[in-house]
Amino acid sequence: MAEEAEAILEVGGLVKHYPLTQGVLFRKEVGSVRAVDGVDFTLRRGETLGIVGESGCGKSTVARMLVNLERPTAGAIRYKGEDITRLSGRALKAVRRNIQMVFQDPYTSLNPRMTVGDIIGEPYEIHPEAAPRGERRKRVRELLDVVGLNPEHINRYPHQFSGGQRQRIGIARGLALRPEVIVADEPVSALDVSVQSQVINLMDRLQSEFDLSYVFIAHDLSIVRHISDRVGVMYLGRIVEIGTDTEIYDHPTHPYTQALLSAVPVPDPEARAHRERIILTGDVPSPTNIPSGCRFRTRCWKARERCAQEVPTLAVPLHLGDPAGPAAHDSACHFAEAVSFGRSAPGQTVLPEPTP
Template sequence: MADTMVDPILEVSGLVKHYPLTQGILIKKQIGAVKAVDGVDFVLGRGETLGIVGESGCGKSTVAKMLVNLERPTAGSIKYKGEDITRLSGRALKAVRRNIQMVFQDPYTSLNPRMTVGDIIGEPYEIHPEAAPKGDRRTRVRELLDVVGLNPEYINRYPHQFSGGQRQRIGIARGLALRPEVIVADEPVSALDVSVQAQVINLLDRLQNDFDLSYVFIAHDLSIVRHISDRVGVMYLGRIVEIGRDEEIYEHPTHPYTQALLSAVPVPDPEARERRERIILSGDVPSPTNIPSGCRFRTRCWKAEERCAVEVPVLAVPAVFRSVPGPAAHDSACHFAEEKQVVPPEQAAGEAPDGRADGRA
């Protein structure tokens, strides 16, 4: 795994995105805001994969859009190689965008149905002509099709002639066209069948080594995220509540929300399933227009006390673990952080009950 402290390629600090709520027709007055992202911090190291997980609506995709500048943040900074890209525009922003590309969630709507595969993958060369001479572009597109496991002869076909998995490979090829350094993958396999998910995840894994890529991999499937990620960040209601190496998060979670998420992961072994404690959260996720005071998870947390309503927990190594080095000593935004193993040991190790690899990807 990359050492993010030594060689960071992306540094996100205090990232905020609020969408204003207005009323009135002629004179619009802001009456509130949807706090989609409300203070996100993380570092992505060169050659590293950072997985981001959480419930639907927690702000994962909004973070992804801000990383590639499809959305402008309300506040905060996104530093690429030390330069804050949120302050860039024009040619400077265009140059940075070449190095940070995105793979979208839905392979059915992210490809223009009126364009051939060759035109879709080659379109980045029209925007960045310096990336490939005009006479070489068709050859480059054929090479990219081959790299992602598609027949180069498919270059003149249209998106409707491909399956979902093949379409996502086309999307990946388009993302690779400019030889970027960072790929932001926003739930790239959620719309695919399980067997196809495995193929696409293995493809992304191989491409990372071949092209020296760094990934921000966003998903809600915890097993897929663990398979591909070096570190994992858990988001809840616009903020990261726990972040650490994959084994720290999956085998030694300290935040109650992470523990609840892991307890919901399906376990194929009936005996292990019986031994596992299932954590059922009460209530619904609060509205991002009316976030609870203090700890935003307190309204659903079984550990909540009066302190949680008035004091916002800081994302840092909990005091109880600071003097005892170990896997539990990772950043967690909880006043009462406590290590709790909720995934059976054989599942936490990534093995099926018979000791073989579990075949997730």
């Protein structure tokens, strides 16, 4: 992906806090769930940005804010330079036509009382300018064919399709208005492994055919690497490391990313036997009680006193040496260290307890 490509989506300081209240008649706010707590990234035209992280780290909340299903507490989401968080009415409706979403569950995201033709054609009812009324049925049939389904099944209902076919229906609905950006929130996590590859290959082909930019959210690191140009790693509401797929997977610098990659299964028994395994201690802190300083420090084997006092900045660590090297990418760690993973890693070690 060329660095000179146009930035189609720019996210800056994105925050989403859900208030915690007590009382019945007189409700009082006693705290908040800090689901997303300062996320920054840029999506360029024709690019796929993968976002990975543990369950509960805020990935899906970011996805919902990108398509304005959730209003951010603070921050900006700029589509072609315009902050869409400040839009409403017709202006917001026009932007939503260009940013569509593919949901995680291919069954609950489809109305069981509507036929496939009505589901895929519903965007034309909301945006009638996208297709003349007399051509909508034809457009729906074309979309079914594009995603690999039989156009003759246009009058069937979602329950008459398999999981993979239902996800294809969801993708066809997302393509109906010819958007520029598609936010895919774990689109293959509910599918069988063999079907996952089919859907990923389909999305890869559609990206070239429709000139799409993807925000691809998942927890499966291998799938994200296959489809992504750049990858952002989230932990407890923030992106802790971001870079190209080669930089993140082969030369991670943040301890959390290194721990994630060390847990990826290796199909080669010989490589698995000589692989370094990083085992984290403790649980992920509650988003209602975020640790001071670096939020990963309670589980990090590199944690020092500075980590509890200073919030690390997501930037290229200056002490990593070669500014043109693969380790020179943004990492939010005071003690970021380049580690070469490559296709396999030697040794199996249990790292020491983190410093409290």
